[in-house]
Amino acid sequence: MNIFVSLLALLLILSGSEVHAGRVPSPSGTAISFPGTESRLYQERALASLVAGVPAIVDTLKVLFIRVSFPDLQFSPFHDDSYFDNELRHLVEYYDGASLGNFTLICDLASETIVLPFESAYYGDNEAWDALIPEMMISIVDSLDYAYDFTGWDSYAVIHAGAGRETDFLGDSGSQLWSGFIDPGDMAELLADTLGTPGIPTDDGTPTDTFYIDNIMVLPEEASQDGYIFGAIGIYAYQIGKRLGMVRLFDPSPSGGPDSQGIGSFGLMGYGLYNALGFVPSFPCAFQRYLMGWVEPVRIPESKTVNLKNINGAAQGDTVLLRIDAGPSEYFLIANRLHDHDLDGRFDFIDINMNGIPENEDTLAGAEFDFYVTGTTDPNEMIDEVKYTDTGSGIKIWHIDEKIIADRLAVGEGINSRALQKGVDLEEADGVQDMDRRGGSYAFGSYLDSYRAGVNDRFGENTLPSSDLNSGIPSGIDIFNISETGPVMRLSISVDDVEERVTAVIPGDMNGMAPVAVYPGGDSEPRLLIATNESDTGRIHIITDPTSLDWELSVEQIVEIEGVRWTTVPVSTDVDGDLGTGDLSQEILITSEGCIHVFRGDGAPYPIDTDSTPGALEVMGNIVTAGASVEIDGTPGSEVAFLVSDGDSIYLYIVGLEVDQGDPRYAGPGVYFRCIVEGRPVSHPAVGVMKPDAPGLFFAAAVDGFVRLVFVDISGSEAILLSEEAGRVESLLYDDDLSGGVMADSIMMLVPASGDIDGDDNDEMVIGIPGTGLIYFDPVDEQPFAAPVITGRGIIHAAQIGIRPSPPALSDLDDDGILDTIVRDRERLWMLKGFGVTAVSWPQTIDPALSGLEEGGPLPQPLAADIDGDGLPEAVFGIAGDIHIVSSNGQVSGDSPVRGERGDGQAHAMVRDGQGSLYLFSNGSSYEIIGTLQTGLVIERPSSRISRTELGESGVDAGEWLDFRNGGSGRQSTPEVSVSSPGRVDSESLYCYPNPAVRSGFTLRLNISGVAEVKARLLGLEGEEVAVMTGVHPWGAEMMPFEMKFSGMDLASGIYIIQVFVTGEGWDWRGAMKVGIVR
Known part of the structure; x- marks a missing residue:
């Protein structure tokens, strides 16, 4: 031994x-x-x-x-x-x-x-x-x-x-x-x-x-x-x-x-x-x-x-x-x-x-x-x-x-x-x-x-x-x-308590895609549209009866095209204007690299070209955004606008807008196009409407290496408003090859939301920009006591949001007549008032065990719907493929979380039947692990799963955000304003945070009802003025939070008095409080 x-x-x-x-x-x-x-x-x-x-x-x-x-x-x-x-x-x-x-x-x-x-x-x-x-x-x-x-x-x-x-x-x-x-x-x-x-x-x-x-x-x-x-x-x-x-x-x-x-x-x-x-x-x-x-x-x-x-x-x-x-x-x-x-x-x-x-x-x-x-x-x-x-x-x-x-x-x-x-x-x-x-x-x-x-x-x-x-x-x-x-x-x-889930398996990969709700009109029940990719084949499926008991049996494949890979989520709308004549099938519009495709509701090509493939139109560049459904010419049919780029210039294509064949703006039967600006789009478009009912498009573009926010008026005046720099293009590069189903290259496509956020009858855009955060774009500078000025420079940064936010959604969650922003980042869920002011009881922290289940790709866009039947929408967030429901007061719904299909980054969709019952659909990709000496490890997704959860009956229809890009427009309609007593300040809402403050400073916050100018003076204990700031509260609705940030860089340690003066049309208010500074 x-x-x-x-x-x-x-x-x-x-x-x-x-x-x-x-x-x-x-x-x-x-x-x-x-x-x-x-x-x-x-x-x-x-x-x-x-x-x-x-x-x-x-x-x-x-x-x-x-x-x-x-x-x-x-x-x-x-x-x-x-x-x-x-x-x-x-x-x-x-x-x-x-x-x-x-x-x-x-x-x-x-x-x-x-x-x-x-x-x-x-x-x-x-x-x-x-x-x-x-x-x-x-x-x-x-x-x-x-x-x-x-x-x-x-x-x-x-x-x-x-x-x-x-x-x-x-x-x-x-x-x-x-x-x-x-x-x-x-x-x-x-x-x-x-x-x-x-x-x-x-x-x-x-x-x-x-x-x-x-x-x-x-x-x-x-x-x-x-x-x-x-x-x-x-x-x-x-x-x-x-x-x-x-x-x-x-x-x-x-x-x-x-x-x-x-x-x-x-x-x-x-x-x-x-x-x-x-x-x-x-x-x-x-x-x-x-x-x-x-x-x-x-x-x-x-x-x-x-x-x-x-x-x-x-x-x-x-x-x-x-x-x-x-x-x-x-x-x-x-x-x-x-x-x-x-x-x-x-x-x-x-x-x-x-x-x-x-x-x-x-x-x-x-x-x-x-x-x-x-x-x-x-x-x-x-x-x-x-x-x-x-x-x-x-x-x-x-x-x-x-x-x-x-x-x-x-x-x-x-x-x-x-x-x-x-x-x-x-x-x-x-x-x-x-x-x-x-x-x-x-x-x-x-x-x-x-x-x-x-x-x-x-x-x-x-x-x-x-x-x-x-x-x-x-x-x-x-x-x-x-x-x-x-x-x-x-x-x-x-295993008796395990919910018996019904899941439909759909050929192809939904990664980068999302289900789209379709409401054909008349007495027809809604449908659900699903696009998938498998290798070099693009497919479109439709669930014809998603609200029935045997919904999974109503899945039909209506399109299969070899040699095509979809790059965007489809849009469905009535392009030809024949819904009122008995044809209840809307047209389906989707894109591949360098091409716009249009199909009728049964999958047959809808002619937008005169060659052997009439349902497919080759465009002026390989970069093609998702379509935006918009009403332009007043005809019975809707138009759908696309942004196209060859990398140097951005072109506007509008399907459903008739142009004479000899017109230089003619691209095909019922297709209009023109060059609108230099650069390339880095977001899908969202519809924006300016008074008086002038439609346009919001989007983000890469110009000279920087991200700029754009509004283009497509009603006839062709005005282009270009913002100042809002970020660097490098921040939009994918860390990994996550672009499948989104774009054909390595730059991610952002997803904006639009609506009249400040109540001035002109729409604004909100968009999450990686490396920058959440940005609001208000191209119309309309001061409360002055004539509106169109500047294109109205950028407001919601600085508290993480630098890689999800696509935002808009909805009036608390019924105050003002659109709220719902958005998430890697760590928190947010509800924001106005142009980025955090709502009371928000943000909600995401459990690290959940956020860690998500890989580094894009986060899913939240939705909004009345889940609990109280007449108010709730925010619906996707986290690690499951569904989390949060009310406007920050309370988690009793039904939350709802089990999903683990589809990271993929938005869910909801449909409502004729009786008001709400159904939520969750999707995810099945996957196979394969490998060869040449390719190494490869994750293939040959099929997708979609499951349904019945959420019950509720009465809200307006103001909800039920699917990705809200029906293909990216826009939320203006909520009804219900002002009970405008022109006042909630005195008890005045406070400063943090208090005491440090070198980074503090934020003044108070709730104001009605349009008003705000002035705040920071005084030393002996009454000397140390700093002064002014601002405008533009919302003419019920109580909205107003915030103003003071820097503490030049302030010595001590106790200060802050005086606040609020002046509206025919009324005013003043208040004061102490704030401490600790260096």
Whole structure:
């Protein structure tokens, strides 16, 4: 017995499992650190099969292990052929137990030891690791190619002399070689500029088909060093796991040290490779076994009581894993994981010399590899000088979210890199999320994390942890009456409370799209219009009866065009003006790159061109916005305006506006166009109406590298109002390729809203600009006691909103006759009065656990509708694909949140039937995880889901915002003004915040009813005037908040008096209060 094994024996005998190597930091600051990418070909294949519902069974892997030494470092004489034969036998025995006999690992050890040409420090250069390993393998192939036919193995492992850098716990061996794995995708990239081959070429294969070694594992001779005793089998098993396609389930971030522990010690691909100092690594968790196809879960669609056998010791056909589907992409895996198979309190294996220590010569076939899963926390007692351990065996409940898995892998992140949004999460039965924090004695899990009688025998909606979805919405799943620990455990499952959801599956991807409500007119019920893309095919579907009981059966595909990919959400309106003549089908207008398409309600082309494709008109540039439905010429039909650009100029196209064919503004039958301004649009248009009933378009444009806000009068005068700079174009670039379905290039298209916000009978625009925030554009400067002045410079910045807000919506939520802005950013929900004044009881903070479920793409536009039947609209926000309903007073509706379909960034839609009942539709994309050597990981969305929630009856129709861009216009109608007593100030509303103030200053706020001028004087305690400001309150309606900001930069610490004077037409008011300044 060598000294390391003797020390291990002493350590195990004295401390049981109380030493956990995972606590010892490696040089990188993480307990696990290996080179290599997060996920490549083998992981992609495994996950693709899992998401498709048919996990691919990994049944055999043949590996050739090759030993290499260095001129300055040789193998220990104790580590001879017999030693490595036993180590590899242990590895085979481990995987036979992990797979329940469903997988065969064949390990062949090359008899030769290759001496590499350079010293060990050369290969230990961490910065060049990826390039040096193929170089190492080239040397190996040169030495062995004559004697070995490399086609006989699936994978190749290099065992190098000495310990690996991953166990350099003192950080004093910077030239050691890391263990790691290079997969075929990595290999092809590494060799692209040198050999230009997919792998290391060999002399094997056929004369016309060279065999290449395209995947390599790097493993250490041993893991013990720096005075720490460590086994290497955990490291070997971990790298084999990567080759099989298992995914890493620890938290690899941040680089300075992880802030959570993923699945802790509960699985090989977490920290379980280090259990019992790496000598007894834990088995892969239930998810990995499911991913490998080694266990097949029994799906539980209804309430029942189940006997669940030990997943570590079951026979073929036994029920060892349950799956309960909980949401569009979420489910629970339930396993009875018995750490101590015979419950004798001791680690059992085939002990050849009966000394109780798992030595190199011993056999680990049938060993209790999970015995030390919770070893650092297991209680134990000494009986007759023998230590007996009560392991943390019991029911393990795993919360799986395949959308998080896909989202994280798509951007190269670890599946469990975010503590609050894990793709694979163990529900810790003690209710303490120890593994979601940086450290602590239970940070890697504890014996209290299993469900069992006497600890926690229930998991449901009202338990801690709960069975809620990751969004916080109840799943309706309840697991209870869990029995005591044993080889068979009994538990009852209730799924009776799960809402029976009806979901329609629609071919194609709705990513970047949104459902559109269509109201054909007459006595017809509304319809729902849906556009999808699939590869290079654009489709349009219509739900003809979305308010019926069997609505999902009324989905019809009416358009399918190959070679076309939609770039905008469709608009539906009556272009030809024939609704009144019995034709209840409105026209459908949609765009692709460089083209406007128009269809009749049945999908037939509507002629806007004279060539062989009359329903498609090629325009003057590739950039085409969504259409804006607007009434221009007074004819029965509506017109639809589009903005088109070639990158240098912006053109206005209007479908439905007749122009003589000889007119230079003629673009096609019933299509008008003209060049309106230089630049390119960076937003879709919103209709704006100026008095007296002059229609126009608001939009944002990129001009000379800056974002400018534009209003164009299309009623005949052709006036163009261009704002000052409102942001930089660089801020509109997508961080990732998120533009599918939005625009054909990398600049996002913003979505404005318009309406008469200040009550002057002229519309204004509000728009969220990334990098800037929320901006109001009032092109008409109409002072309360002066003639209106058209300046085009009226920009008001709502500075408190985050710099990447959602598209805003407008609605009069509190019935004061003034349009309110509803908008959200990454952290908060907002209701704003007037030009950006925060309403009382707002903003509402978004739970970080919810916002973390959203990826970095655009946020969905809020909606507004009377949900609760009180006659006032509520704000309807999409958060992580679910629906959150908030009243004007900031109170969350009792129906909120409403479960959605996890469609990030995709707006929902509501329709109202003839009886006033409101129905909400939520959509999301199904997805497939696929990968090739050429493309790497790809998330495909071949179909979409849409589901419906009935919200009940309500009486409000006017002033709601029921779908994306509010019916295609982007405009809200002017609310009815109901002024009860104009011309006054609410004296009790006067206050300053913050008070006391700091250097950044303070804001004066008070509520005013009626148009008025406001003057505020800041006085010192001796009455001297320190500062003075003036402003205008332009709203002639009920009480509206007015705010005025004072800077504190030039103010000394002390107490000040602020005097406020409000003057209206025929009335005035004055007030005062104290405000403190602290420097």
